[in-house]
Amino acid sequence: QSALTQPASVSGSPGQSITISCTGTSSDVGSYNLVSWYQQHPGKAPKLMIYEGSKRPSGVSNRFSGSKSGNTASLTISGLQAEDEADYYCCSYAGSSTFVVFGTGTKVTVL
Amino acid sequence: QITLKESGPTLVKPTQTLTLTCTFSGFSLSTSGVGVGWIRQPPGKALEWLALIYWDDDKRYSPSLKSRLTITKDTSKNQVVLTMTNMDPVDTATYYCAHRGGGSGSYFDYWGQGTLVTVSS
Numbered sequence: 589q590s591a592l593t594q595p596a597s598v599s600g601s602p603g604q605s606i607t608i609s610c611t612g613t614s615s616d617v618g619s620y621n622l623v624s625w626y627q628q629h630p631g632k633a634p635k636l637m638i639y640e641g642s643k644r645p646s647g648v649s650n651r652f653s654g655s656k657s658g659n660t661a662s663l664t665i666s667g668l669q670a671e672d673e674a675d676y677y678c679c680s681y682a683g684s685s686t687f688v689v690f691g692t693g694t695k696v697t698v699l
Numbered sequence: 700q701i702t703l704k705e706s707g708p709t710l711v712k713p714t715q716t717l718t719l720t721c722t723f724s725g726f727s728l729s730t731s732g733v734g735v736g737w738i739r740q741p742p743g744k745a746l747e748w749l750a751l752i753y754w755d756d757d758k759r760y761s762p763s764l765k766s767r768l769t770i771t772k773d774t775s776k777n778q779v780v781l782t783m784t785n786m787d788p789v790d791t792a793t794y795y796c797a798h799r800g801g802g803s804g805s806y807f808d809y810w811g812q813g814t815l816v817t818v819s820s
Contacts, residue, residue, distance in 0.1 A: 589761075589762055589763070591745060591747075620805070622803050622805040622806075624805065624806035624807075626746070633795060633810040633811065633812055633813055634738075634746065634795070634807075634810055635810075636800070636806060636807065636808050639800060639802075639803075639805070639806040639808070640802060640803055640805065640806070645808060677745065677746050679746075679748075679806065680805075681803070681805035684759075685759065685762070686759075686761075686762060687736075687748060687751055687759045688748050688805060688806075689748065690738075690745060690746040690747060690748060691745065692745050693744075693745040693746070
C-alpha cells in the first residue's frame with residue numbers, strides 16, 4: 589500500500605483560501621468517503637481536523653472543510669490565519685485488512 | 700476526557716526488539732467499537748500507520764511491517780503494547796498511540812504526545 593500523494597508545500601497570504609490535494613487510488617480514496625485530515629505543528633502530536641471526508645470535530649474552526657472527487661480528496665482552509673501554518677496530513681481508509689494509509693504531508697506557509 | 704501516553708526505551712540497538720506501552724484513560728478497551736492504534740513518524744518525514752487493536756482483540760497490521768509487529772492489550776491496566784522485532788536505524792522515529800474514532804472508526808481522534816525512539820549501536 590503506497591502513501592497518498594500530497595503537494596510538498598502550499599502557501600497563501602492571511603485571509604486567502606488555500607486547498608491541499610490528496611491523491612490516492614481506487615483501493616483507498618476512490619472507494620471510500622473516509623478521508624481524515626490532521627494538522628501538526630512542530631514538535632506536537634497530530635490533531636484531527638476533518639474526518640469521514642467532510643465532518644469537523646467539535647472545536648475545529650469552520651474555516652476548515654473537506655471534499656472528494658474520484659481518487660482525490662481535498663482540504664480547504666479559508667480565511668487563512670498565521671496559526672494555520674503547520675504540516676497537514678491526509679489519511680484514507682483502505683479496507684479492513686490494510687485499515688488506513690497516510691499521505692506524504694503538506695507544509696502550509698502563511699506569507 | 701480521553702488521554703493517552705506512550706512509554707518505552709529512547710534508545711535501542713540494531714537487531715533488538717522494541718517494546719512500547721500506551722497507557723490511556725477516559726475510555727475502556729472492553730467497550731464495543733473501541734480501538735487503539737500505533738502510528739510512527741521518522742524525523743522530518745510523514746506519518747505511517749503501524750497497527751490497530753479492537754475491543755474484541757481483533758488486530759490489524761501494516762502490510763509492509765506485519766512480520767515484525769505484535770499488538771496486545773491489557774484491559775485491566777488500560778494499556779496497549781506494541782512490539783517490533785529486528786530494529787534497524789531506519790526505524791528511528793517518534794511513535795504515537797491514538798484512540799480510534801467512533802462511527803466509521805476510520806480515523807484517530809485523540810493522540811498521545813509521542814515518544815522518540817532512536818536505533819543506534
